[in-house]
Amino acid sequence: MAVPVEAFFLDPHAQGTLQVRIQQMIAQGILSGRIRHGEKLPSTRKLAQHLGVSRITVTLAYTELVANDYLAARGRSGYFVSENAPTPPPAFAGPAPSADRVDWARALGQRFAQTSEVTKPLDWNHYKYPFVYGQADPGLFDHANWRLCALRALGGADFHALTSDYYDQDDPELIAFIARHTLPRRGIQARPQEILVTLGAQNALWLATQVLLTRDRVAAMENPGYPALRDMLLQARCRLAPVEVDADGLPPAALPEETDVIFVTPSHQAPTSATMPMARRRALLERARALDALIVEDDYEFEMAYPTAPQPALKSLDRDGRVIYVGSFSKSLFPGLRLGYLVGDETFIREVRSLRASVLRHPPGHVQRTTAHFLALGHYDALMRRQARALHQRREAMEAAITAQRLEVAGLPGVGGSSFWLRAPERMDTIRLFERLQEQSVLIEPGHNFFAGPSVPRNFYRLGYSSIPVARIAEGIALVAKAVTALS
Amino acid sequence: MAVPVEAFFLDPHAQGTLQVRIQQMIAQGILSGRIRHGEKLPSTRKLAQHLGVSRITVTLAYTELVANDYLAARGRSGYFVSENAPTPPPAFAGPAPSADRVDWARALGQRFAQTSEVTKPLDWNHYKYPFVYGQADPGLFDHANWRLCALRALGGADFHALTSDYYDQDDPELIAFIARHTLPRRGIQARPQEILVTLGAQNALWLATQVLLTRDRVAAMENPGYPALRDMLLQARCRLAPVEVDADGLPPAALPEETDVIFVTPSHQAPTSATMPMARRRALLERARALDALIVEDDYEFEMAYPTAPQPALKSLDRDGRVIYVGSFSKSLFPGLRLGYLVGDETFIREVRSLRASVLRHPPGHVQRTTAHFLALGHYDALMRRQARALHQRREAMEAAITAQRLEVAGLPGVGGSSFWLRAPERMDTIRLFERLQEQSVLIEPGHNFFAGPSVPRNFYRLGYSSIPVARIAEGIALVAKAVTALS
Numbered sequence: 001m002a003v004p005v006e007a008f009f010l011d012p013h014a015q016g017t018l019q020v021r022i023q024q025m026i027a028q029g030i031l032s033g034r035i036r037h038g039e040k041l042p043s044t045r046k047l048a049q050h051l052g053v054s055r056i057t058v059t060l061a062y063t064e065l066v067a068n069d070y071l072a073a074r075g076r077s078g079y080f081v082s083e084n085a086p087t088p089p090p091a092f093a094g095p096a097p098s099a100d101r102v103d104w105a106r107a108l109g110q111r112f113a114q115t116s117e118v119t120k121p122l123d124w125n126h127y128k129y130p131f132v133y134g135q136a137d138p139g140l141f142d143h144a145n146w147r148l149c150a151l152r153a154l155g156g157a158d159f160h161a162l163t164s165d166y167y168d169q170d171d172p173e174l175i176a177f178i179a180r181h182t183l184p185r186r187g188i189q190a191r192p193q194e195i196l197v198t199l200g201a202q203n204a205l206w207l208a209t210q211v212l213l214t215r216d217r218v219a220a221m222e223n224p225g226y227p228a229l230r231d232m233l234l235q236a237r238c239r240l241a242p243v244e245v246d247a248d249g250l251p252p253a254a255l256p257e258e259t260d261v262i263f264v265t266p267s268h269q270a271p272t273s274a275t276m277p278m279a280r281r282r283a284l285l286e287r288a289r290a291l292d293a294l295i296v297e298d299d300y301e302f303e304m305a306y307p308t309a310p311q312p313a314l315k316s317l318d319r320d321g322r323v324i325y326v327g328s329f330s331k332s333l334f335p336g337l338r339l340g341y342l343v344g345d346e347t348f349i350r351e352v353r354s355l356r357a358s359v360l361r362h363p364p365g366h367v368q369r370t371t372a373h374f375l376a377l378g379h380y381d382a383l384m385r386r387q388a389r390a391l392h393q394r395r396e397a398m399e400a401a402i403t404a405q406r407l408e409v410a411g412l413p414g415v416g417g418s419s420f421w422l423r424a425p426e427r428m429d430t431i432r433l434f435e436r437l438q439e440q441s442v443l444i445e446p447g448h449n450f451f452a453g454p455s456v457p458r459n460f461y462r463l464g465y466s467s468i469p470v471a472r473i474a475e476g477i478a479l480v481a482k483a484v485t486a487l488s
Numbered sequence: 489m490a491v492p493v494e495a496f497f498l499d500p501h502a503q504g505t506l507q508v509r510i511q512q513m514i515a516q517g518i519l520s521g522r523i524r525h526g527e528k529l530p531s532t533r534k535l536a537q538h539l540g541v542s543r544i545t546v547t548l549a550y551t552e553l554v555a556n557d558y559l560a561a562r563g564r565s566g567y568f569v570s571e572n573a574p575t576p577p578p579a580f581a582g583p584a585p586s587a588d589r590v591d592w593a594r595a596l597g598q599r600f601a602q603t604s605e606v607t608k609p610l611d612w613n614h615y616k617y618p619f620v621y622g623q624a625d626p627g628l629f630d631h632a633n634w635r636l637c638a639l640r641a642l643g644g645a646d647f648h649a650l651t652s653d654y655y656d657q658d659d660p661e662l663i664a665f666i667a668r669h670t671l672p673r674r675g676i677q678a679r680p681q682e683i684l685v686t687l688g689a690q691n692a693l694w695l696a697t698q699v700l701l702t703r704d705r706v707a708a709m710e711n712p713g714y715p716a717l718r719d720m721l722l723q724a725r726c727r728l729a730p731v732e733v734d735a736d737g738l739p740p741a742a743l744p745e746e747t748d749v750i751f752v753t754p755s756h757q758a759p760t761s762a763t764m765p766m767a768r769r770r771a772l773l774e775r776a777r778a779l780d781a782l783i784v785e786d787d788y789e790f791e792m793a794y795p796t797a798p799q800p801a802l803k804s805l806d807r808d809g810r811v812i813y814v815g816s817f818s819k820s821l822f823p824g825l826r827l828g829y830l831v832g833d834e835t836f837i838r839e840v841r842s843l844r845a846s847v848l849r850h851p852p853g854h855v856q857r858t859t860a861h862f863l864a865l866g867h868y869d870a871l872m873r874r875q876a877r878a879l880h881q882r883r884e885a886m887e888a889a890i891t892a893q894r895l896e897v898a899g900l901p902g903v904g905g906s907s908f909w910l911r912a913p914e915r916m917d918t919i920r921l922f923e924r925l926q927e928q929s930v931l932i933e934p935g936h937n938f939f940a941g942p943s944v945p946r947n948f949y950r951l952g953y954s955s956i957p958v959a960r961i962a963e964g965i966a967l968v969a970k971a972v973t974a975l976s
Contacts, residue, residue, distance in 0.1 A: 004869070007672040009800045034672055050797065102810050104835035107782055109702040112843035120655065125648060136651035147642045150854075154635045160613060163624035165823035167608065184522050187497040199687070199848035206847050214597040232846050294595060309538060312497045322590050335653035336853035347592035355600035358720050359694050359847060360687035364855050365824035366638075381492065 003035050005042040005050045018053050022061035027070055030085050037087075041071065041079040112235060121443065124467070128441040129476030133419050133464030136334035140390055142383045146333075149373035153366055161369040168357035170197040171368035177375050178327075178341060186299065187316025188325060190343045196353050197363050201298060201328035201340040205263075206232050207352040207359075208296050208324055208342065213238040217260040222250050224450035224460070226270045226298070229263055242452035245269055247411070249276035252287035262288060262295045266314045267302040271450050271462050272411025272421045275305075281314050288322055298326045305416040306388035321345045329371055332384060339363060339371055391418060394465040397473040404474075405481035410460060418466040421447070423459060425488050430461040433483055442479050491523050493530040493538045506541050510549035515558055518573050525575075529559065529567040600723060609931065612955070616929035617964030621907050621952030624822035628878055630871045634821075637861035641854055649857040656845035658685040659856035665863050666815075666829055674787065675804025676813060678831045684841050685851050689786060689816035689828040693751075694720050695840040695847075696784050696812055696830065701726040705748040710738050712938035712948070714758045714786070717751055730940035733757055735899070737764040740775035750776060750783045754802045755790040759938050759950050760899025760909045763793075769802050776810055783811045791820045793904040794876035809833045817859055820872065827851060827859055879906060882953040885961040892962075893969035898948060906954040909935070911947060913976050918949040924971050930964055 007029075010021055029035040041047070044062060048055040062079050065071040072082040124132045154162060161171055175192045183190050198204040205228075213219055213236045221229060223242035233240050243254045249269045255262060264284070266276040276284070288295050295314065302310045315325040321344075328340035342352060356362070374380050395413075398420060402409060411421035424430055430446040437444055447460030468476065495517075498509050517523040529535070532550060536543040550567050553559040560570040612620045642650060649659055663680045671678050686692040693716075701707055701724045709717060711730035721728050731742045737757045743750060752772070754764040764772070776783050783802065790798045803813040809832075816828035830840060844850070862868050883901075886908060890897060899909035912918055918934040925932055935948030956964065 004669075004673065006797055007669070009675040009804060029672075032677060034668065034677065102782065102808055102833065104833055107700070108836065108839055109700050109705055110698060110839075112699065112839055112846065120653075122652070122654065122657065135653060138647055138651075141651065143642075143644070143647070147639070150642055151635070151639060154631075154638055156631070159626055159631070161824070163626075163629065163822035163824045164610070165608075165623060166610065169610065180522060181492075181495070184495040184517075185492065189520055189522065199852075202846075203848040210598060211600065212595070212597050217597055228846070235843075235846055294590065309494055316497060320589055334651035335849075336649070336651045338849065338852045345590065345592055348596065351596055351598075351600055355723075358600065358690075358716070358723055360691040361823075361826065364687075364826045364852060367852050367855065 001038075002040040003029075003042065005046050007034075008042070008047060008050065010051060019057050019061045019064070022047075022051070022053070022058060023064055026061070026065055027068075030070055030081055033087075035081055037081050037083055037085060039081050040077075041081070043078055120445070121438075124443055127438075127443045129472055129479065130443045130467050131445070131463040131465065131476060131480075132443050132467050133445055133462060134331060134335055135467045136336070137467045139469065140383075140387055141334060142379055142386075145377070145379040146370070146374060149377065149379070150366070150370045152373050153369040158369050162366045164365060166362045166365065168353050168362065170195075170362060171365060171372060173376075174368045174372040177372055181375065182327070183343065186302065186310075186325075186327075187312030188343060191346075193346050194343055194349055196342045196349050196356065197368060198340045198342055198356070199360065199363050200330040200335070200338045201300075201326050202228060203338075203356075204326045204328075204340045204342045205229055205296070205298065207355055208326070209233060209236045209238075210355055211348065211351045212261050212294060212296070212324075215239075218256065218258045219261045219263060220255050220259045220293075221263045221452070222265065222269060223452050224271055224447065225263070225452070226265070227449040229298075230452055233263075240452065245272060245274065247272075247274055248280050249274045250284065252280065252284040255287055255291065255293075257291065259291050259293045262293055263298065264295060264314070265298045265300040267310060268300050268304060268413055268417050269411070270298075270300055271419065271447065273413035273417040273419060274411060275311070275414040275416075276314075278311065281311075281317060284314070285317055285322070289320060293322075295323045296326065297323050299328075301331065301416070301418060303332045303384045304388070304391060304413075304418050306392045308415055310416075315343065324348060332387075333371075333374075333380075337367060337371070339367055388416070390470075391416070391466065394468070394470050394473060397470050398463070398465050398477070401474045401477035405477050407477070407481055407484065419462050419464040422461050422463060424461060424484055426459055428484070428487055429458040431458070433461065433480075433487055436483050436487065437480060440479055440483075442476055442483075444480060490528040491517075491530065493534050495522075496530070496535060496538065498539060507545050507549045507552070510535075510539070510541070510546060511552055514549070514553055515556075518558055518569055521575075523569055525569050525571055525573060527569050528565075529569070531566055608933070609926075612931055615926075615931045617960055617967065618931045618955050619933070619951040619953065619964060619968075620931050620955050621933055621950060622819060622823055623955045624824070625955045627957065628871075628875050629822060630867055630874075633865070633867040634858070634862060637865065637867070638854070638858045640861050641857040646857050650854045652853060654850045654853065656841050656850065658683075658850060659853060659860060661864075662856045662860040665860055669863065670815070671831065674790065674798075674813075674815075675800030676831060679834075681834050682831055682837055684830045684837050684844065685856060686828045686830055686844070687848065687851050688818040688823070688826045689788075689814050690716060691826075691844075692814040692816075692828045692830045693717055693784065693786065695843055696814070697721060697724045697726075698843055699836065699839045700749050700782060700784075700812075703727075706744065706746045707749045707751060708743050708747045708781075709751045709940070710753065710757060711940050712759055712935065713751070713940070714753070715937040717786075718940055721751075728940065733760060733762065735760075735762055736768050737762045738772065740768065740772045743775055743779065743781075745779065747779050747781045750781055751786065752783060752802070753786045753788040755798060756788050756792060756901055756905050757899075758786075758788055759907065759935065761789075761901035761905040761907060762899060763799070763902040763904075764802075766799065769799075769805060772802070773805055773810070777808060781810075784814065785811050786814045787816075789819065789904070789906060791872045792876070792879060792901075792906050794880045796903055798904075803831065812836065820875075821859070821862075821868075825855060825859070827855055876904070878958075879904070879954065882956070882958050882961060885958050886951070886953050886965070889962045889965035893965050895965070895969055895972065907950050907952040910949050910951060912949060912972055914947055916972070916975055917946040919946070921949065921968075921971055921975055924975065925968060928967055928971070930967050930971075932968060 044058040048058045069084045218239045220241045297314045315323040324344040408423045410423040445462040532546040536546045557572045706727045708729045803811040812832040896911045898911040933950040
């Protein structure tokens with residue numbers, strides 16, 4: 001590989017003759033690991049021209065570097081970094097800093113560190129028993145058709161959709177499809193100006209928290225609940241009211257009187273997977289109206305309803321425009337897609353649209369158009385049906401294995417879902433369980449992150465089954481049970 | 489097209505017999521425009537099963553709808569929406585809202601409306617003389633190789649990069665390329681933990697404003713300057729100090745004593761295109777050190793340097809770690825890509841990484857990996873060289889035409905660039921000029937949005953030349969000059 005001439009600049013702070021400064025510049029590049037063994041340097045003519053120095057100066061510098069074994073001359077092919085050149089020390093720190101460094105502890109105006117610890121290895125796909133949650137299963141995903149749709153969205157006809165700056169707008173084709181096909185299946189009618197495309201459900205929830213909350217307002221969230229939502233609410237600096245969920249999800253009567261915004265996951269409660277029954281959905285809407293509170297419905301995993309069709313969304317029962325709906329394609333397709341949407345009153349959507357424009361303008365055009373094609377060609381529906389069949393099979397294997405191994409289920413999906421919520425013996429810290437199982441190539445998710453409040457139970461854990469082959473389930477659950485027994 | 493059975497739900501609030509409610513549900517779908525003329529309905533068997541009612545009830549409802557001309561029966565093919573069915577009124581408002589609507593004026597906790605008016609038509613590519621700024625030119629872009637790289641990033645080997653949830657991380661291949669190749673060309677050395685990938689420069693600047701500013705801090709920005717940055721600073725509710733730029737960009741001596749963060753575009757000042765000379769860059773760093781202020785360098789259009797190579801970035805002269813660097817691939821490739829990056833001290837990057845994780849997790853994996861391939865295969869450099877040649881030619885045509893038409897140049901790029909900044913006669917409002925020219929298929933950009941402060945000049949405008957063919961330039965500039973004369 002050749003090092004481009006543009007990568008060389010003379011350090012204006014450096015001392016010495018031009019020749020020495022050129023030598024230093026190149027040696028520095030090699031020592032810092034920026035230029036590597038065997039790489040070709042620019043010709044003396046090119047470098048001289050680029051730096052605005054005479055060619056003889058560069059030639060002298062190169063010759064000196066050859067003498068010092070930094071460079072090797074290979075006849076007419078030019079100069080290369082010598083195989084004997086010194087290698088950079090492992091922790092090379094870059095140019096020597098000046099004495100007067102910035103005090104970053106003071107310089108940072110605001111801190112955004114996450115409270116929830118991450119115990120999700122990025123290389124989950126190298127584990128034999130990945131009971132992880134929410135990653136794509138290469139065996140289930142319709143890779144071939146996704147590729148065709150992406151290719152079509154890269155074509156000449158879609159050039160504008162691929163490249164354009166939409167400013168605060170979205171791909172009109174995706175919006176039209178969501179309005180005409182995706183939302184009606186959830187019982188929701190919405191016009192294009194009531195829909196905003198987001199960088200996944202994460203981004204949708206974040207935008208909603210920013211627009212709806214202030215320091216004085218009270219946000220009610222499920223406990224246990226989605227840890228990333230708790231982080232957002234803490235960052236929004238509002239008042240946080242965790243509400244204990246039961247087997248039917250969030251109990252409306254337990255919402256505090258001063259609640260302003262209710263965050264809820266009626267399709268599958270995260271993490272217990274409870275599906276909220278219709279009667280409770282109505283009661284929740286009644287309660288919200290009585291409190292004059294808004295509801296943010298994260299329609300979490302509605303596609304994971306099987307063998308029966310999902311219930312209509314809470315939003316479909318909403319006659320006041322009180323419910324803000326969060327949908328996601330990242331969950332149903334793959335998380336790296338980063339695509340979701342918000343549905344709500346036009347006034348609300350106008351504000352989140354403005355905020356989104358400031359924060360990031362719009363989700364990439366190609367991602368939006370590819371998804372629009374995948375939806376419009378019917379691949380999405382076919383994929384959801386295939387996934388539901390596979391998940392149904394896995395769920396049955398999970399239930400059988402968990403029962404056989406006498407693990408204690410603390411929450412299980414009424415219908416569908418993609419995970420089980422389990423309780424280990426009371427004194428066990430499931431981080432220990434996680435660590436022990438990791439050594440045996442089993443991945444589980446410790447549950448403490450899902451809890452808010454002063455006394456966080458440490459003995460819960462989640463077992464996802466959206467990325468594990470059905471044939472590995474029984475073996476994997478047996479290993480989990482063995483580790484639970486060993487740690488008890 | 490067939491309407492999926494999942495799109496039907498019985499309204500739980502509706503009155504009447506099951507048969508009537510089914511009729512209403514379908515008629516409502518047609519009247520709302522959700523189900524359209526000629527679309528096929530689910531079979532009576534399927535719909536009955538889905539709704540959990542008897543098949544005879546559905547058949548009776550369908551028969552009644554046929555009698556009312558909502559549906560048409562086509563023998564054994566089933567039921568279709570009749571061509572004579574009523575069409576939705578133009579402003580169909582969805583289900584009747586209840587009396588007790590949400591008061592959105594009160595419900596919104598925070599407002600984010602933009603102060604800058606948008607005068608950028610989304611259909612700019614339909615104009616004959618698009619002197620627009622910052623859109624992709626289909627004639628210049630290397631569509632074929634981009635497509636190949638995207639296809640490669642969709643392949644089996646990159647499945648993990650495409651689909652994975654990276655949480656707060658980025659594509660390691662893209663980061664490695666930026667660290668080893670992109671930044672060294674700007675004279676910058678950075679380790680991977682000092683780099684964060686963002687949704688374009690917009691998102692990079694936004695993240696930086698959130699982390700660095702508070703209500704008490706003073707942000708200095710160029711005047712005229714980038715309007716979207718001004719919006720961000722207003723939203724961050726910090727104290728804003730606009731500093732008048734001159735022909736060399738931001739004058740360091742004019743920075744107020746209380747400045748905490750300086751936002752600057754040294755490569756090409758936005759919108760005047762001035763390139764900051766080396767001596768002023770050093771003076772700016774000295775001044776920042778004296779003020780103990782941080783600098784956010786938006787390395788705006790550094791690729792647009794031609795015929796000579798660009799100067800090294802301000803960050804390359806920084807010995808204190810005081811400069812935060814913003815780079816963008818959206819500007820050099822195409823804005824719909826939404827990809828940029830931040831480079832800065834590790835402590836700073838850690839905080840923006842946390843914030844980004846909350847706001848949107850990470851830029852889509854496929855976009856990152858496609859760009860990494862495009863860079864690594866050398867297509868990016870080749871494209872930049874080709875673009876520079878074309879822009880050089882256009883710039884010469886612009887200069888010749890502007891001189892010939894005696895338009896007044898208020899700011900012109902010292903080297904390279906992609907736009908000219910012009911001054912119309914003093915009393916002219918360039919929004920009027922914009923409107924008049926729009927009728928003649930000429931697009932210009934009024935300049936008022938770039939100014940801060942109580943008295944905003946209305947007589948500036950920007951003419952971009954990155955999306956207009958060289959053959960149209962003389963004609964287009966002649967039309968601009970004619971309109972300026974006519975409005976004088």
